[in-house]
Amino acid sequence: MSSTDNNNSVDVQDFIDRQPVAPFQWLILLLCFLVTALDGLDTAAVGFIAPALREEWGLSPAQLNPVLGAALLGLMLGAFAAGPLADRLGRKTVLLWSVLFFGGWSVAAAFAGNLETLTVLRFLTGLGLGGAMPNAITLTSEYCPQRRRSLMVTSMFCGFTLGSALGGVVAAHLVPLHGWRSVLLLGGGLPLLLVPVLIWWLPESVRFLVLRKAQQRERVSTILRRIGPLPEGWNGRFDLGDAGVAGAKPVSPVRLILRGHLSRGTLLLWSAFFMSLLIIYMMTNWLPLLIKDTGLSLSQAALISAMFQIGGTLGAVSLGASMDRLDPWRVLTLAYLCGAGFLWAIGQYYQSFYPLVLCVAGMGFCISGTQVGANALASGFYPTASRATGVAWAHGVGRIGSITGTLGGGVMLSLGLGFNDIFSLLMAPALIAAGAMFLMGRRYRAAPAAPALVEAPAQP
Structure with missing residues (x-):
């Protein structure tokens, strides 16, 4: 299908598929890679600091179970909540709030004075972690040409594994020198530093903008021109081959x-x-x-x-x-x-x-x-x-x-x-x-x- 079917409107996915992968798209992949890397670092952090926690607070393995599982429960609930919100409010919007959420609560967890407080704060951290990962995947995929989508999405997701591994290296160096709290401070501080970068450099999904905010034609065209030139004869309208008419009545x-x-x-x-x-x-x-x-x-x-x-x-x-x-x-x-x-x-x-x-x-x-x-x-x-x-x-x-x-x-x-x-x-x-x-x-x-x-x- 031509990228200018339907009375010369531009089909967004077909337009992306016809262009070589632009530096702008690699930038999106890199930013989402950083989000998943920090997600992996923060998700694995408690496992790496568990021995130091057990020693400092005199905990048994059974007493450690709640704090180890709290983030997993938060991850589950955060994922269930973040998906529908992102389909209503935007991928970038929910991703930013998720990164801010897990970064802020991780910093707060570094100052926890007892196991119960740490467990609650790790649960809240997990809510943000659960929202960040699926939105990073979704946003990356919506800027990928179909011919390379799987490779680009899986490459971006490798940030999670590398971030988890980095957490082990960081913990091995920081815990003996500065204690377990330093790992949580780092795991929360880096996402907070990344938030302004994401605000400035990361775009909203162009497919979401066409679907939900069709009136923002200039914003959509500006984004697409960073991928490639818009075709001659374009009538100023954008189309989504998968979603019916942009701006149609939202369905759950x-x-x-x-x-x-x-x-x-x-x-x-x-x-x-x-x-x-x-x-x-x-x-x-x-x-x-x-x-x-x-x-x-x-x-x-x-x-x-x-x-x-x-x-x-x-x-x-x-x-x-x-x-x-x-x-x-x-x-x-x-x-x-x-x-x-x-x-x-x-x-x-x-x-x-x-x-x-x-x-x-x-x-x-x-x-x-x-x-x-x-x-x-x-x-x-x-x-x-x-x-x-x-x-x-x-x-x-x-x-x-x-x-x-x-x-x-x-x-x-x-x-x-x-x-x-x-x-x-x-x-x-x-x-x-x-x-x-x-x-x-x-x-x-x-x-x-x-x-x-x-x-x-x-x-x-």
Whole structure:
């Protein structure tokens, strides 16, 4: 479809697809990358300072559980709230408030005088963290050409993994010198410093502006000219191929993702997000302990655990590139199946160091990498009118999985399950996620209205 169909109005997505990726779009990706990096740093911060907290306040592991889980609960609720707000108020608006929120409460948490106060402040921090991530994904995806969307979104999301890893390095240097509070101060101060940069440099989603604020024609045209020249014969109007008429009567974005053509895909996406984040958070929280209990040294356990994150980062970029070239549902289905195979192999070869390193890296590549790929899939599946809600609610359901995985690991250990038993059980959620992606592909790949399977009409 031409970018100047419909009486010479400009179709925004078609216009972006026809242009080479401009420096302006790379700037948006970089700014959202920084948001996700700080999100990752702040999300992981309590885990890194937990030993110092336990020592200073004389806490038992059971007493630490509430503060470790408070942010996860906040993340879940923040994601559910932020999506519909972003579809009403704008992606940039909610993203800015989310960054300001988690930065400010993280700084406040650095001055907590007891465990109860710290738990409440970490919950409030989690609300902001839950709103930032899905809106960074949505905003990035809406400035990406379709031919490179998956790679660009997954590359941006790698900021979360790198930020989490940076948190460990920072904590290792700051805690011995300045105490655990310094890590929270840094984790809150950096987002607050980033907010003015985002206000000045980060644009609102041009697709959102066309959908909700059609009267701001000059603002839209100014943004698009930073991507490429507007076509000759343009009549001053903009169009969205996925969203009907700009400025039409708003429909609840929650209704859009839970009814009609999108409803089955939404439930399948939720299944995949829940299952993969269950595995990821169980691995993140319990893998070092499980490995150490096999008789390997603490340094070996740390190295093997790091391979999970390294594999996940490589998987995110590789699978994102593959999704742009091949059928994305087949790519994700195959990756989840391979992840189940690596989980089985970990249970078989856990007593051998080098095979275990390779299997954990492979599991991270497939499971963690596929979860990042699912973010890109979700951002392309929903139409503009409900994209932020669709991505955010998938994250919210995924956070329920992360809580389940965190608690489930402790339950399985308390039941005395062995290494092989635990990883055999973890194959089930990986296979369920693979089935969800397979069924989603069957349902939407061959839909009669091909464009609508990704950009479904936002009709009431």
